[in-house]
Amino acid sequence: MADTLLDIRNLRIEATAYPPGEAPRDLVIVDDVSLRLDKGRVMGLIGESGAGKSTIGLSAMAYGRGGVRITGGQVLLNGRDILAAGPAGLRALRGREVTYVAQSAAAAFNPARRLMDQVIEATLWHRLAGRAEAEARAIGLFRSLGLPAPETIGNRYPHQVSGGQLQRVMTAMALCPKPDLVIFDEPTTALDVTTQIDVLAAIKTAIRETGVAALYITHDLAVVAQVADEIMVLRHGKMVEAGETGQIITAPRQDYTRALVSVRSIDHAEKPPADEPVLRVEGVTARYPGLPVDVLRNVSVSLDPGHTLAVVGESGSGKSTLARAITGLLPPVAGQMRFAGRTLAPQLAGRTKDDLRELQMIYQMADVAMNPRQTVGTIIGRPLEFYFGLKGAERDARVQDLLDAIEMGKGYADRYPAELSGGQKQRVCIARALAAKPRMIICDEVTSALDPLVADGILRLLLDLQAREGVAYLFITHDLATVRAIADSIAVMHQGRVVRYGTKSEVLAPPFDDYTDLLLSSVPEMRLGWLEGVIASRRMEGAGN
Amino acid sequence: MMRIPISALIGLTLTALYFLGAIFAGLVAPYGMAEIVGDSWEPASAAHWLGTDSIGRDLLSRMIWGGQVTIFVATAGTILSFVTGSVLGFTAAVAGGWIDQALSRFVDLIMAVPALIFALVVLSVMPVTLPVLILVMGLLDATRVFRLARAVAVDITVMDYVEAARLRGERRAWIIFREILPNALSPLVAEMGLRFIFMVLFISTLSFLGLGVQPPLADWGGIVKENKEGIVYGIPAALIPAIAIATLAISVNLVADWILNRTTSLKGGRGG
Numbered sequence: 001m002a003d004t005l006l007d008i009r010n011l012r013i014e015a016t017a018y019p020p021g022e023a024p025r026d027l028v029i030v031d032d033v034s035l036r037l038d039k040g041r042v043m044g045l046i047g048e049s050g051a052g053k054s055t056i057g058l059s060a061m062a063y064g065r066g067g068v069r070i071t072g073g074q075v076l077l078n079g080r081d082i083l084a085a086g087p088a089g090l091r092a093l094r095g096r097e098v099t100y101v102a103q104s105a106a107a108a109f110n111p112a113r114r115l116m117d118q119v120i121e122a123t124l125w126h127r128l129a130g131r132a133e134a135e136a137r138a139i140g141l142f143r144s145l146g147l148p149a150p151e152t153i154g155n156r157y158p159h160q161v162s163g164g165q166l167q168r169v170m171t172a173m174a175l176c177p178k179p180d181l182v183i184f185d186e187p188t189t190a191l192d193v194t195t196q197i198d199v200l201a202a203i204k205t206a207i208r209e210t211g212v213a214a215l216y217i218t219h220d221l222a223v224v225a226q227v228a229d230e231i232m233v234l235r236h237g238k239m240v241e242a243g244e245t246g247q248i249i250t251a252p253r254q255d256y257t258r259a260l261v262s263v264r265s266i267d268h269a270e271k272p273p274a275d276e277p278v279l280r281v282e283g284v285t286a287r288y289p290g291l292p293v294d295v296l297r298n299v300s301v302s303l304d305p306g307h308t309l310a311v312v313g314e315s316g317s318g319k320s321t322l323a324r325a326i327t328g329l330l331p332p333v334a335g336q337m338r339f340a341g342r343t344l345a346p347q348l349a350g351r352t353k354d355d356l357r358e359l360q361m362i363y364q365m366a367d368v369a370m371n372p373r374q375t376v377g378t379i380i381g382r383p384l385e386f387y388f389g390l391k392g393a394e395r396d397a398r399v400q401d402l403l404d405a406i407e408m409g410k411g412y413a414d415r416y417p418a419e420l421s422g423g424q425k426q427r428v429c430i431a432r433a434l435a436a437k438p439r440m441i442i443c444d445e446v447t448s449a450l451d452p453l454v455a456d457g458i459l460r461l462l463l464d465l466q467a468r469e470g471v472a473y474l475f476i477t478h479d480l481a482t483v484r485a486i487a488d489s490i491a492v493m494h495q496g497r498v499v500r501y502g503t504k505s506e507v508l509a510p511p512f513d514d515y516t517d518l519l520l521s522s523v524p525e526m527r528l529g530w531l532e533g534v535i536a537s538r539r540m541e542g543a544g545n
Numbered sequence: 546m547m548r549i550p551i552s553a554l555i556g557l558t559l560t561a562l563y564f565l566g567a568i569f570a571g572l573v574a575p576y577g578m579a580e581i582v583g584d585s586w587e588p589a590s591a592a593h594w595l596g597t598d599s600i601g602r603d604l605l606s607r608m609i610w611g612g613q614v615t616i617f618v619a620t621a622g623t624i625l626s627f628v629t630g631s632v633l634g635f636t637a638a639v640a641g642g643w644i645d646q647a648l649s650r651f652v653d654l655i656m657a658v659p660a661l662i663f664a665l666v667v668l669s670v671m672p673v674t675l676p677v678l679i680l681v682m683g684l685l686d687a688t689r690v691f692r693l694a695r696a697v698a699v700d701i702t703v704m705d706y707v708e709a710a711r712l713r714g715e716r717r718a719w720i721i722f723r724e725i726l727p728n729a730l731s732p733l734v735a736e737m738g739l740r741f742i743f744m745v746l747f748i749s750t751l752s753f754l755g756l757g758v759q760p761p762l763a764d765w766g767g768i769v770k771e772n773k774e775g776i777v778y779g780i781p782a783a784l785i786p787a788i789a790i791a792t793l794a795i796s797v798n799l800v801a802d803w804i805l806n807r808t809t810s811l812k813g814g815r816g817g
Contacts, residue, residue, distance in 0.1 A: 327712055348711065356714040369705040373727035386713060432709075 005078065005180055005213050006037040006060055012072030013055055013064065013237075029055050029068065031237045039180070042207060042214045044228030044245070046221055046260070048451035049422070052237040053217045057183045059083075060215060061098040062090055078180065095122035099174035103186040105166035109158040116154025119173040128177050141172040144209050145202040164195035168202050175210055182207075184216045188223060192314040192478060193522040200226060200524075201535050219451055221260050222524035225249050226531040233257050249526055261526060263452040266459060266485035270504050274304035276341070278439050278472050279326070284335035286325045295321045296332070297496045303440065303489075306466060308473040310483040310504075312519065313493035319476045322493070323442045326474070327361060340439055357387045360433035364445035366425035370417040376403075376428050377413035383435040402431040406461060423454035427461065434465065440472040447482060459485055480523045484508070492516050549803070556799025563793050567613040576603040578610040579761040586772075586780045598782050599771050608785060611763035616793075618679055618758070619744035625683030626744075627737060630690025635721045635729070637691070638698035649695070652688045660685045661750065668756045678757060682747055686740055693736055697729040731805055738801025742794040749790055765790055 013030035030052040037043050045053040058065060059075055062082040075083050082093060099122070102108040109118060119141075120134035129137065135154070142150035145168040158166060167187055174182045187203065188196040204227050207214055218224050224231060225245055232242040233256065241254045252258045279302060286296040296318050303309040311319045324330040326337060328348035337344040340358055345351050363369035370379050380399045384390040390398060396413070403412055406427040417425055426446060433441050443462070447455035463486060466473065477483060483490060483504075490507040492500040494515045500507055512520065521534050549557070566573060576582055580602060587597040595604040637645040655663070664681050671677050701707060702725065710724050749766030751757030758764040760771075765786035772782035 329708070329712070351714075353714055356712065361709065361712055363705045363709070365705065369709055371706045371724055371728065374723075383713060386715070436713075 003039045004036055005039045005041075006035070006215075007076040007079075008033065008035045008056070008059070008073065009076070010034055010073040011056065011059060011070070011075065013052070013059065013068055014071045015068045029237050030059070032073075033234070033237070033239050034073075035232055035239075035242070037181070037213055037215065039213055040211045041230065042216055042228045044224030044231040045215060045217045045234060046219065046224050046231060047234035047240075048219055048453065050236065051234040053234050054185055056234070057185055057215050057217045058100075060181065060183055061094050061100065063094075092126075095179075096126045096128065096177050097179055098181045098183065099177060099179045101167075101170050101174045101182060101184045101187050103189055105170045106158070106163060108170060109166065111158050113157075114154065115156055115158065115161070115169050119154065119169060119176055122173070123177045126177060134176065137178075138172055138176050141175050141206065142169070145169075145172055145206050146198065147172075162195075164191055164199050167191065167199050171199075171203055171206060175206055175212065178210070178212075180213060182212055182214045184214055184218075186218050189218065189220070193480070193524075194314060194518055196223070196524075197522045197531070197534065201531060203227065204531065220524065221249065221263075221452075222526045222530075225526060225528060226524065233260065246528055249528070259453055263456050266456070266463070268463060268484075268486050271304075271307055271488050273503075274307070276305075277302040278305045278340055279303040279474070280338040281322075281326065282336050282338070284322075284325055284332045284337065286321060286330055286332040288330070294333075295496050296325060298335070299493075299496075299498050300335075301491045301498060301501060303472050303474055305439065305472055306470040307488040308466065308475050308486050310475045310477060310487035310490045311493060312477060312480060312483055312490060314478060314519075316495075317493040318496040319478075319493050320444055321496075323361070323444050323474070323476055326442065327359065353387065357383075357436045358439040359442070360436050360438040360440070361442045361444065362426075362429050362433050362446050364449055366422065366429050366449075367417070369429050370425065370432075372417055374416075375413065376415050376417070376420070379417075379428060380413075380431045380435050383432060387436055398435070402435055405434065405465065406431045421454075422450055423457060426450065426458055430458075430461065430465070434469065434471075437469075438471055440474065442474045442476070444476045445478070446475075448477065448479065455482075462486065480520060492519065552799050553803030556796040556803065559792055559796035560800055563612060563789075563796075564616060566609050567616040570609045570613040574606040574609040576606040578606065578763055580606070586775055586778075586782060595785055596780075596782060598768070599775065604768075604782055604785065607763045607768055608765070608789060611765050611768050611786065612789065614675075614758055614762055614764040615745060615748060615766070618675060618682070618748045618764070619741055621679045622682040622686065622744045622748070623737060623741045625679060626686035626690050626740060627733070629684065630687035631694040631726075631729075631733060632721070633687070634691040634694025635698045635725055636717070638695045638702050639717055639720055639725070645695075648691070652691050655685070656688050656692075660747070664747070664751060665754070665756055668751070673756060673759055675758070678748065678751070682744060682751075686744065686747075690733075690736065690740065694729065694733065697732050698725050701725050701728050735801050735805040738797050738804075742797055745790060745793060749786075 011030055011033045012028065015027050015029050016024050017027050033056060035043065045056060047053045055065065055068060059070060060077070062075060062085060064070055070083055074081050077093070077097060085093065116135060116138060119138045120131070123129050123134040124131060138154060139150050142153055147153050147165055147168055153161065161169065171187070184203065188199050191199060200223065207227070216224055216228050228245050230243060231245050231248040233240040233248065233254070235256055241248065241252065241257045248257060249261055252261055281299060281301050284296055284299045285294050287294050299322060301309060311322060313319045321330060325332045328346065328351055331346035339355065342355070344355060377396070377399050380402055381395050384395050384398050399413055400410070403409060408424060408427055417428070420428065447458050450458065459482065462473065465471065475486060487504045489503045491498045492507065492515065500513055500516050507516070524530065581600060582603050583593065583597045583601045585597065585599050585601050587593060589596045593603050593605065595608065598604050598607055633648055637648045663685060667681050707720060707724050710720050748757055748764065752764050752766030753770045755770065758767055760767065768786040769783045775782050
């Protein structure tokens with residue numbers, strides 16, 4: 001076929017793993033994957049971490065990340081087998097026919113050089129255009145990507161633009177040499193929802209205007225549904241299903257795809273309010289020592305026993321600082337907190353053992369929340385020993401009870417955190433918090449680092465435990481889908497203030513304030529045309545003002 | 546299941562040899578430490594494998610007895626410097642604030658004076674006995690251990706698991722010894738081998754300068770000093786302790802490298 005751009009045939013990629021204390025063994029990262037991409041089409045590669053999606057993406061530029069070997073199959077680009085190309089052939093290929101947009105723009109730019117120099121570098125190197133023409137092309141791309149001041153933004157340094165803008169500049173960098181194929185590797189994953197939608201729209205427009213073909217790699221099906229013409233679902237290095245976008249999200253054929261489509265569909269009815277809240281935060285204002293800015297401004301919220309209060313907002317909105325103030329790590333400069341009928345001392349040092357025991361915390365990164373040199377048994381057993389004085393067999397029995405409660409069963413107590421999967425690590429952290437028999441647990445973005453299906457499992461577990469143990473959650477998140485799934489009441493934070501607060505039904509019902517509306521409309525929905533709809537309605541509102 | 550690499554095997558053998566020789570000096574040394582058994586600087590023979598020294602003592606026996614003193618002083622000094630240095634370093638990192646400031650600036654102050662000069666000044670006014678030597682060397686060296694321990698611990702104290710322990714209400718001792726120490730061990734063990742070698746060099750230097758181990762007690766630096774005139778006449782007696790110091794230094798480092806590799810590839814380590 002004349003218009004086939006990329007043709008990957010029976011690709012097999014292996015790597016050697018060096019598990020600690022064991023003999024090295026070979027792993028198959030990508031197993032017999034074939035795909036075909038026509039010119040001007042966009043294909044989404046989707047799957048959880050370890051599915052091999054990035055590895056496949058990089059193989060389209062004949063690149064294998066550290067230690068990875070392409071051991072079988074062919075990658076044909078414009079009919080040529082690029083795996084057989086020598087170093088000179090690859091140099092001619094990369095940055096000219098195929099370009100790459102990485103996940104973390106902040107780490108991908110050289111902080112010491114101006115944006116324009118970096119955007120046109122590949123174009124100049126390949127002698128595709130002179131400097132003046134390349135700059136004109138870049139400015140045109142800046143304009144179509146919706147960057148502010150397209151004529152002059154290239155003179156700035158990477159730290160002088162925002163994360164979302166930097167991601168768009170990187171897209172311009174990838175499009176500037178007029179490549180045939182762009183590989184987008186999770187370009188919006190690290191961004192806030194409200195920024196993600198802008199970048200997504202910009203990328204989509206740019207792809208359409210330039211007619212370039214793209215591989216779009218992500219773990220978020222709702223995101224890829226907005227930009228891709230066709231989708232390939234991957235799992236454990238194998239293809240699960242491939243098809244047109246509409247078919248995948250409306251009529252998936254495989255169970256795994258169906259699970260991905262229906263993720264976050266937990267239905268949680270709001271609980272009726274209780275008489276006496278377990279936590280009451282009144283007029284709390286907090287700032288970090290040495291900084292004159294209030295990070296929390298007069299925040300008042302309360303949480304009923306056995307309920308979930310979701311605190312939502314973008315990064316920098318002060319939601320994690322609220323957690324630090326409640327735990328006593330950052331004593332507030334004004335306001336007071338009452339917990340379980342007692343007044344909480346602002347300083348951690350001033351709190352009683354009961355205060356500490358009844359107020360537990362679960363962290364975002366389970367990896368660093370557990371001491372890598374302690375076994376799961378020690379990690380979960382320590383609160384039992386510390387708060388209840390349990391020792392020996394009694395303690396071990398209780399540890400096993402807790403492991404059962406987090407659905408992990410036998411044989412885990414002697415393992416080290418490094419031997420667990422991401423979801424299991426987070427479960428162990430939950431068990432550690434539960435071991436203290438708390439009244440309330442602060443959950444700080446506990447699902448954001450996890451794959452959607454694993455996160456779903458964690459949320460179900462948390463709800464289940466809440467029903468059984470009656471523990472209250474203060475759930476900090478930026479993800480409104482999660483909020484819908486588990487919250488009883490919601491506090492929306494913006495720039496250190498609570499801008500909207502109430503029960504879930506109140507907060508999620510119109511009339512909205514501007515910020516809540518922006519947040520709510522930015523959450524990607526699993527349907528075709530959602531992105532265009534939102535952008536169009538925002539334009540209309542903008543025109544109406 | 547763990548294969549010992551050849552370099553570690555060499556290091557392990559040599560180190561073990563030196564340590565065993567030091568521990569069982571009384572059994573293996575053919576003559577007494579200060580026993581005069583022949584003429585000065587006799588060449589090697591069946592009776593005196595390494596010959597005799599400047600006043601006719603058996604050099605092999607002297608080397609073995611000297612090794613005992615050198616290795617004992619260096620080991621005791623290393624232990625002292627590690628215990629003080631790491632406990633203070635961890636405390637500074639965990640406590641922060643003025644405790645950290647006071648300790649760190651005090652250490653800076655001591656480190657600003659070259660250790661050898663500092664030791665020479667102290668030892669010239671103090672009676673030079675083994676305990677005093679160990680104390681002076683151990684405490685001076687503790688400044689370096691302090692810096693390393695503090696730097697390593699500062700990185701660990703910001704980890705969420707340390708914060709979790711704090712929120713649980715754990716005491717400072719638990720945080721230091723149960724949360725931080727196990728995770729700081731690898732770099733400290735590697736440093737320990739290096740510091741031990743510096744101790745050997747330090748005590749040898751002091752003895753060579755006459756402010757270390759006092760005669761008739763032998764130590765390797767002292768043996769170099771006693772026999773240095775011989776070099777002019779082509780007598781190798783002064784080079785033998787120098788070779789001993791060098792081989793000990795290298796073999797201990799080979800062992801430390803291996804331990805470092807092993808501990809980092811333990812379950813839960815930072816990969817190997």
